[in-house]
Amino acid sequence: MAISHLYTLFFLFFFSIIKSHVSEQENTPITRFQRYLQFKTTHPNPNYTAPITFLINQSKSLNLTSRTIEFVSNKPVLIITWIGSNPKLPSILLNSHLDSVPAESEKWIYPPFSAHYDSNNGNIYARGAQDDKCIGVQYLEAIRYLKSKGFVPIRTVHVSYVPEEEIGGFDGMCKFANSLEFSELNVGFAMDEGQANLGDEFRVFYADRTPWEVVIRAVGEPGHGAKLYDNGAMENLMKSVEMVSKFRESQFDFVKAGKAANSEVVSVNPVYMKAGTVSSNGDVMMNMQPSEAEVGYDLRLPPMADPDVMKKRIAEEWAPAIRNMTYTIKEKGMLRDHLGRLIMTPANDSNPWWSIFKQAVEATGEKLAKPEILASTTDARYIRALGIPLFGFSPMKNTPILLHDHNEFLKDTVFMKGIEVYESIISALSSYEGVTDQVI
Numbered sequence: 001m002a003i004s005h006l007y008t009l010f011f012l013f014f015f016s017i018i019k020s021h022v023s024e025q026e027n028t029p030i031t032r033f034q035r036y037l038q039f040k041t042t043h044p045n046p047n048y049t050a051p052i053t054f055l056i057n058q059s060k061s062l063n064l065t066s067r068t069i070e071f072v073s074n075k076p077v078l079i080i081t082w083i084g085s086n087p088k089l090p091s092i093l094l095n096s097h098l099d100s101v102p103a104e105s106e107k108w109i110y111p112p113f114s115a116h117y118d119s120n121n122g123n124i125y126a127r128g129a130q131d132d133k134c135i136g137v138q139y140l141e142a143i144r145y146l147k148s149k150g151f152v153p154i155r156t157v158h159v160s161y162v163p164e165e166e167i168g169g170f171d172g173m174c175k176f177a178n179s180l181e182f183s184e185l186n187v188g189f190a191m192d193e194g195q196a197n198l199g200d201e202f203r204v205f206y207a208d209r210t211p212w213e214v215v216i217r218a219v220g221e222p223g224h225g226a227k228l229y230d231n232g233a234m235e236n237l238m239k240s241v242e243m244v245s246k247f248r249e250s251q252f253d254f255v256k257a258g259k260a261a262n263s264e265v266v267s268v269n270p271v272y273m274k275a276g277t278v279s280s281n282g283d284v285m286m287n288m289q290p291s292e293a294e295v296g297y298d299l300r301l302p303p304m305a306d307p308d309v310m311k312k313r314i315a316e317e318w319a320p321a322i323r324n325m326t327y328t329i330k331e332k333g334m335l336r337d338h339l340g341r342l343i344m345t346p347a348n349d350s351n352p353w354w355s356i357f358k359q360a361v362e363a364t365g366e367k368l369a370k371p372e373i374l375a376s377t378t379d380a381r382y383i384r385a386l387g388i389p390l391f392g393f394s395p396m397k398n399t400p401i402l403l404h405d406h407n408e409f410l411k412d413t414v415f416m417k418g419i420e421v422y423e424s425i426i427s428a429l430s431s432y433e434g435v436t437d438q439v440i
């Protein structure tokens with residue numbers, strides 16, 4: 001009896017230690033990160049209400065001003081502002097997106113919205129941990145530290161949170177970047193998401209590739225499966241597919257030979273093929289050559305690619321009218337800005353923002369990897385297209401690249417180091433009093 005009582009006391013004591021430990025931790029950068037990760041902002045039905053309320057509350061606790069703009073209803077853009085001592089200077093914009101891709105819960109070791117903290121290795125598991133809720137919280141935490149040290153920015157700093165990035169940003173950053181509200185922010189330099197690196201350096205991105213959705217269609221006389229004849233739809237399409245495959249190989253050869261990075265060539269990958277005559281029982285008629293056939297490609301162009309040359313190639317080689325072929329190209333972004341310039345931000349000392357950014361990262365004892373073009377596409381393209389210099393950067397080193405993957409996680413120490421890095425970056429960028437005109 002006495003012994004079991006002792007046990008009970010012991011457990012109560014032990015439990016209270018755990019409890020006080022948890023409550024002590026209740027309001028730290030890590031727990032605020034966990035809370036932000038727990039909002040389900042995944043497609044297809046992201047609800048932005050709760051995370052926006054959370055972020056506005058954070059901005060209030062920092063004495064920052066905030067406002068929400070709905071260019072499309074239920075798809076809010078949040079702008080948190082730290083006014084500089086010289087608000088006439090072009091401002092600094094720190095962007096991240098609110099939404100995430102879906103997660104297949106059953107394939108995760110912890111539920112993807114639990115933001116489970118594994119105390120054995122310090123990893124925080126959640127959809128969005130790397131892409132890109134980490135930076136959304138780190139920006140504010142860096143500002144929190146800077147404020148606590150009495151730092152006052154010279155340039156105004158805006159922190160923006162946008163919806164719909166994962167489905168192209170058309171109702172998010174695209175509308176925001178092209179709005180009057182955006183031009184009134186007078187942004188001189190911006191930052192947006194980057195990617196993790198397994199190595200010991202931070203990656204930085206100075207351009208995105210531009211995606212095109214290309215569909216090629218062929219028509220021809222239908223015929224019996226046993227008949228040999230010229231110019232059937234399938235034959236015409238297969239000729240094109242061969243041409244595309246040859247082009248794809250030529251691009252890939254550069255990469256394989258180490259002459260270019262994956263993101264520096266044009267990639268063209270088949271994503272679907274559609275042909276065949278279906279009978280009433282749903283089976284394809286195996287003795288029938290169809291009268292129509294089509295193939296869809298995901299094409300990605302690096303900023304220096306010439307869109308007119310690419311279009312000519314598609315029109316003349318991949319889908320020549322002379323073979324009765326047609327095509328459509330859906331351009332999901334621009335390759336040149338309104339002045340005809342390449343949409344990329346110089347990542348060398350010709351661009352003062354580059355030097356400031358690089359030095360600020362190095363001041364924290366960290367190193368940058370060689371600047372890269374991002375192989376995929378982010379909201380950054382809408383801002384760069386305005387002629388505003390922008391670097392894509394998420395300070396995650398010694399971290400496997402898990403964006404859109406199962407068991408996406410970020411380690412606590414990497415997250416905390418990132419805050420320190422942003423402290424340095426934000427203080428350096430916002431203190432820059434030099435050229436006020438936009439650089440590109």
Ligand SMILES: *[C@@H]1O[C@H](CO)[C@@H](O)[C@H](O)[C@H]1NC(C)=O
Pocket residue numbers: 047048049050
């Ligand atoms: C979104 O979530 C909020 C609570 O956070 C709820 O009040 C609202 O009805 C939700 N909206 C939709 C469209 O489900």
Ligand SMILES: *[C@@H]1O[C@H](CO)[C@@H](O)[C@H](O)[C@H]1NC(C)=O
Pocket residue numbers: 053054057058061
């Ligand atoms: C708002 O912030 C305060 C102070 O940081 C915190 O105590 C409170 O729980 C927060 N409320 C919400 C709804 O996040």
Ligand SMILES: *[C@@H]1O[C@H](CO)[C@@H](O)[C@H](O)[C@H]1NC(C)=O
Pocket residue numbers: 061062063147
């Ligand atoms: C916000 O303002 C209040 C009142 O002026 C002040 O007590 C508090 O320390 C400020 N907080 C921050 C983070 O600046």
Ligand SMILES: *[C@@H]1O[C@H](CO)[C@@H](O)[C@H](O)[C@H]1NC(C)=O
Pocket residue numbers: 220231232236322323324
């Ligand atoms: C294109 O279509 C026309 C009219 O149907 C046909 O006469 C011609 O042979 C076709 N050419 C090719 C290359 O398929």
Ligand SMILES: *[C@@H]1O[C@H](CO)[C@@H](O)[C@H](O)[C@H]1NC(C)=O
Pocket residue numbers: 345346347348349350
């Ligand atoms: C800096 O980069 C830009 C764009 O990549 C390039 O055109 C320019 O020549 C570079 N300048 C120097 C000094 O390296």
Ligand SMILES: [Zn+2]
Pocket residue numbers: 097131132165193
């Ligand atoms: Zn992202």
